[in-house]
Amino acid sequence: MTQLELAKNNKITPLIKKVSEAENISAKKLIKDIATGRVVIPKNVRHNISRPCGVGSGLKTKINANIGTSTDKGNLKDELKKLSAAIKYGADAVMDLSVGGDLKKIRQEVLKRSPVPVGTVPVYEIAVNAKRQRNNPLKFDARDMLHCLESQAEEGVDFFTIHSGVTQKNICALKTSKRILNIVSRGAAILASWMNYHKEENPFFEYFDQILKIAYRYDITLSLGDGLRPGSVLDATDKAQISELKTLGALAQRARKKNVQVMIEGPGHVPLNQIEENIALEKKYCNNAPFYVLGPLVTDIAAGYDHISSAIGGALAASFGADFLCYVTPSEHLRHPSEDDVREGVIASRIAAHAADIVKNPKAALKWDKAMSLARRSKDWKRQIELSVDPEKAKNYRASSKPRQDDVCTMCGEYCSIKLTEKCMRE
Amino acid sequence: MTQLELAKNNKITPLIKKVSEAENISAKKLIKDIATGRVVIPKNVRHNISRPCGVGSGLKTKINANIGTSTDKGNLKDELKKLSAAIKYGADAVMDLSVGGDLKKIRQEVLKRSPVPVGTVPVYEIAVNAKRQRNNPLKFDARDMLHCLESQAEEGVDFFTIHSGVTQKNICALKTSKRILNIVSRGAAILASWMNYHKEENPFFEYFDQILKIAYRYDITLSLGDGLRPGSVLDATDKAQISELKTLGALAQRARKKNVQVMIEGPGHVPLNQIEENIALEKKYCNNAPFYVLGPLVTDIAAGYDHISSAIGGALAASFGADFLCYVTPSEHLRHPSEDDVREGVIASRIAAHAADIVKNPKAALKWDKAMSLARRSKDWKRQIELSVDPEKAKNYRASSKPRQDDVCTMCGEYCSIKLTEKCMRE
Numbered sequence: 001m002t003q004l005e006l007a008k009n010n011k012i013t014p015l016i017k018k019v020s021e022a023e024n025i026s027a028k029k030l031i032k033d034i035a036t037g038r039v040v041i042p043k044n045v046r047h048n049i050s051r052p053c054g055v056g057s058g059l060k061t062k063i064n065a066n067i068g069t070s071t072d073k074g075n076l077k078d079e080l081k082k083l084s085a086a087i088k089y090g091a092d093a094v095m096d097l098s099v100g101g102d103l104k105k106i107r108q109e110v111l112k113r114s115p116v117p118v119g120t121v122p123v124y125e126i127a128v129n130a131k132r133q134r135n136n137p138l139k140f141d142a143r144d145m146l147h148c149l150e151s152q153a154e155e156g157v158d159f160f161t162i163h164s165g166v167t168q169k170n171i172c173a174l175k176t177s178k179r180i181l182n183i184v185s186r187g188a189a190i191l192a193s194w195m196n197y198h199k200e201e202n203p204f205f206e207y208f209d210q211i212l213k214i215a216y217r218y219d220i221t222l223s224l225g226d227g228l229r230p231g232s233v234l235d236a237t238d239k240a241q242i243s244e245l246k247t248l249g250a251l252a253q254r255a256r257k258k259n260v261q262v263m264i265e266g267p268g269h270v271p272l273n274q275i276e277e278n279i280a281l282e283k284k285y286c287n288n289a290p291f292y293v294l295g296p297l298v299t300d301i302a303a304g305y306d307h308i309s310s311a312i313g314g315a316l317a318a319s320f321g322a323d324f325l326c327y328v329t330p331s332e333h334l335r336h337p338s339e340d341d342v343r344e345g346v347i348a349s350r351i352a353a354h355a356a357d358i359v360k361n362p363k364a365a366l367k368w369d370k371a372m373s374l375a376r377r378s379k380d381w382k383r384q385i386e387l388s389v390d391p392e393k394a395k396n397y398r399a400s401s402k403p404r405q406d407d408v409c410t411m412c413g414e415y416c417s418i419k420l421t422e423k424c425m426r427e
Numbered sequence: 428m429t430q431l432e433l434a435k436n437n438k439i440t441p442l443i444k445k446v447s448e449a450e451n452i453s454a455k456k457l458i459k460d461i462a463t464g465r466v467v468i469p470k471n472v473r474h475n476i477s478r479p480c481g482v483g484s485g486l487k488t489k490i491n492a493n494i495g496t497s498t499d500k501g502n503l504k505d506e507l508k509k510l511s512a513a514i515k516y517g518a519d520a521v522m523d524l525s526v527g528g529d530l531k532k533i534r535q536e537v538l539k540r541s542p543v544p545v546g547t548v549p550v551y552e553i554a555v556n557a558k559r560q561r562n563n564p565l566k567f568d569a570r571d572m573l574h575c576l577e578s579q580a581e582e583g584v585d586f587f588t589i590h591s592g593v594t595q596k597n598i599c600a601l602k603t604s605k606r607i608l609n610i611v612s613r614g615a616a617i618l619a620s621w622m623n624y625h626k627e628e629n630p631f632f633e634y635f636d637q638i639l640k641i642a643y644r645y646d647i648t649l650s651l652g653d654g655l656r657p658g659s660v661l662d663a664t665d666k667a668q669i670s671e672l673k674t675l676g677a678l679a680q681r682a683r684k685k686n687v688q689v690m691i692e693g694p695g696h697v698p699l700n701q702i703e704e705n706i707a708l709e710k711k712y713c714n715n716a717p718f719y720v721l722g723p724l725v726t727d728i729a730a731g732y733d734h735i736s737s738a739i740g741g742a743l744a745a746s747f748g749a750d751f752l753c754y755v756t757p758s759e760h761l762r763h764p765s766e767d768d769v770r771e772g773v774i775a776s777r778i779a780a781h782a783a784d785i786v787k788n789p790k791a792a793l794k795w796d797k798a799m800s801l802a803r804r805s806k807d808w809k810r811q812i813e814l815s816v817d818p819e820k821a822k823n824y825r826a827s828s829k830p831r832q833d834d835v836c837t838m839c840g841e842y843c844s845i846k847l848t849e850k851c852m853r854e
Contacts, residue, residue, distance in 0.1 A: 070837055070838055070839060070840045070842075071831075071839075071840030071841045071842065072828075072829075072830050072831055072837040072840040073828060073837045073840075099839075099840070099842055100840070124842070127842070137842075174852075175852070180797065180800040180801060180804055181800055181803060181804055181845065182848050182852050183844050183845075183847075183848040183852075184844050184845065185844055186839050186842050186843075186844045186847075188844070189842070189843075189844035189845075189847035189848045190842065190847060192847075192848060192851050192852075193847050193848070193850065193851045195851075196850075196851035197851075231800070231803070231844075232796060232797075232799075232800035232803075233785060233793065233796050234793060234796060234797055234800060235800075271782075271785045271786060271789070272742060272743070272746045272782055272783065272785065272786050273746060273786045298742060298782035298785070299778060299781050299782045299785060299796055300795075300796040300799045300800050300803075301778075301781060301795050301796055301799050301814060301815065301816050302778045302815075302816050303799075303811065303812075303815040303816070303821045303824075304815055304816070304817050304820035304821045304824055305774055305775070305778060305816060305817065305820075307735075308734075308735055308738050308774075308775050308778050309778055309782070311735050311738065311739055312738055312739050312742045312743075312778070312779065312782055315699060315725065315739045316699070316739075316743065319699045319700060330824075331824055331828075331838070332838075333803070333811070333836070333838075334821060334824040334825050334828075334836055334838075335824050335825060335827065335828035335836055335837045335838060336828055336836075336837040336838050337838075347732055347735075348732070348735050351726060351728075351729045351732060351735050351736055351739070352739065354726050354728060355698075355699055355725035355726045355736065355739055356699065358660060358698045358699065358725070358726060359698060359699050359700045362698070366660070366661060368727075368728050369659060369660050369661060369726055369727040369728055370607065370659075370661055372659075372727045372728050372730075373607040373608055373658070373659035373661060373662075373727050374607060376608060376658070376659075376727075376760070377607055377608055384730065384760070385730075387728060388728065388729075388730040388731055389728050389729050389730070389731070389732060390731050390732065393731035393732075394730045394731045394761060397730075397731055397757075397758055397761040397762050398761050398762060400762065401499075401500060401758075401761075401762035401763055402499075403499050404498075404499055409760070409761055409762055409763075410497055410499040410500045410762045410763040411497055411758070411759070411760075411761075411762060411763050411764075412497060412498075412526075412613050413497045413498030413499040413500075413526070413527070414498045415497075415498065415526055415551070415554070415564075415613050415616070415617065416613075416616075417610050417611050417612055417613045417615070417616035417658075418608065418610075418611065418616075420610075420613075420616035420617065420619075420620050421609050421610040421616045421619060421620070423620065423623075424619050424620045424622075424623035424624075425601075425602065425609050425610075425619075
């Protein structure tokens, strides 16, 4: 039985207990939210993970870090370094998006070493195999697809992004949407190309029931990909995007009926003032399924700093109810990310997630800010550094610039406001 | 006559013409907004600046970069490098906050070289002089204060931050507010200490009329400092902050009556869901005076990355109507900023400002995003780099990671979604 099925039957499993303790909520509340589909716990029955994570309403905002080789860059060793960095800096989940090198080997190593849930986009492996075996990434059929899903499931992948919403109907909506950038999802681009090449319906849509059977057997969480997400703020919240979202909502209902956990992926590039609406639409059309957003980037012009554009959008999205933030690194739109890019992406997402948690659950979240502010008040630098989102960087910054009086910092020196105020507020 | 007085008399000056052209609005509309105090143009009559900037409603969101020595760090050469970096990366104004070294010399060099308006916090120089001459930074009187303002005015400073709202009454409100961090403004900490030491009212409040006279003669814009801004998200929007804001609103009215341009400074550390309210309160209590916000930081825990915490808050604040964003660098709370910190701070603020301008004035702001998205569609990498917020960084990123096919990047390589989609969308 899947966690969803167990929750429907009111069973509190060890996994539920662990997650409820980590979140400091009651197991009873947690299974209620799992039973209604508002929360998922991505964990393949065959995968041991020491830091399982719940995703959904009432829980802390979670963050995901994408790693994986491209056809141009990356090898197993580099990707494992990036995995370590992602974990070290606080990712709650990782996705292995490899399309270069020995995909199976890389995935297995990531699965073996990751203490957090691991997701994949199986259509990548399907296309890469087709290219390698038949010299055309589009030369695959539904059997190849199901075979790949089954084999990744058996290896222990915890969640699959599948682009089942990229249907003929939604591609029609896209064609009339007059976008600047039609499709910016790699998976959706492969599938739209496949559909055009074979003149057939998307196999991830056509064979959704068979996919559910595999997901059910391993308790894999399906992450329904937003293949038609906007890739420019000018394309946001258009007919193509909303049409696909409605399809995903209907598919989510089918998944839940078969006791398969499901979450929904969301945009993308969205202007600040459309973010609240985007969250509300997802919650409405997808019956409050957990919302996993890719950004959103609030402007298209921040190449080199898209982790910042994404932190702005992600913080706002999560404060309005998005549950899971996919990080964006500074290298987005420019290159395959480095280990350092991974660190910067994870930290930016954590800041966004925490800023949102202050809104979602102030009592719990503000403890961290309170501890930091108390450390500032008492000019306890050791504690301030420990409490920083990246203690190593904070330590290096302070060490690089030594004040003459060691209870202040070199910004204000002897004119430290906290130090000056201490005296006059006492009197 | 000041620009405010001229605007009240319906006079279109060369400065008004220049600013209206840069903003692509009519000079007529601009002087109307200056006359009602919704817009200011900080420019001392004695200071030549090639890139004047208007601040206020209906205009692009502006950003300010703080530079200046501390008692521990910085010298003229380093600060001039930081000035250059601030200008290069796009600051619309700078403030020289020096408290170490030859203050007059540093300020004069900054004034001479800056193509944008220069602001100061005169109480710093007043305290530093007192400390140097009388070995106590609090040993100054109203005469010293007015003398310093006059001398900086004569040198050409374009805007003064003065903490006239730190009154006995508002300090009382602070004492009953039970904050974690009482005063985090360096200027306010000096003044509160001065008031406690001398048992007198704040001279910047007491002698406000004399200050207005100096400001009027040189057409200096007063930036009424929020000395009691919250320094922790737990202290946000409290009695002390709002009580000071009301005082600033009343002072702003007095300034306008005397034809002195005025803007209001704002917090600080503010949770995401209190930002809209903070902007609305300022516009209400200060009669729509331009709002100059210091952040706001949406969490206290991001030391080392406070430019990101600030970009989140700044984008949101500006989208709700804040007009001027003071940058925050990654070194905030840890050390005196380096040249690189200045770059990171300016860029993060520019991203926030632009994300907000997409909301405030989409027609104008989206041109940049549209051009970038079109360059992405046509895989025109040269143009994408030119259009990036920091072309140098974008160029370096791309150069560091060369794709095999030169129309894509190493992130997706041959699985580039844009390239894959081109074909299938045509058919």
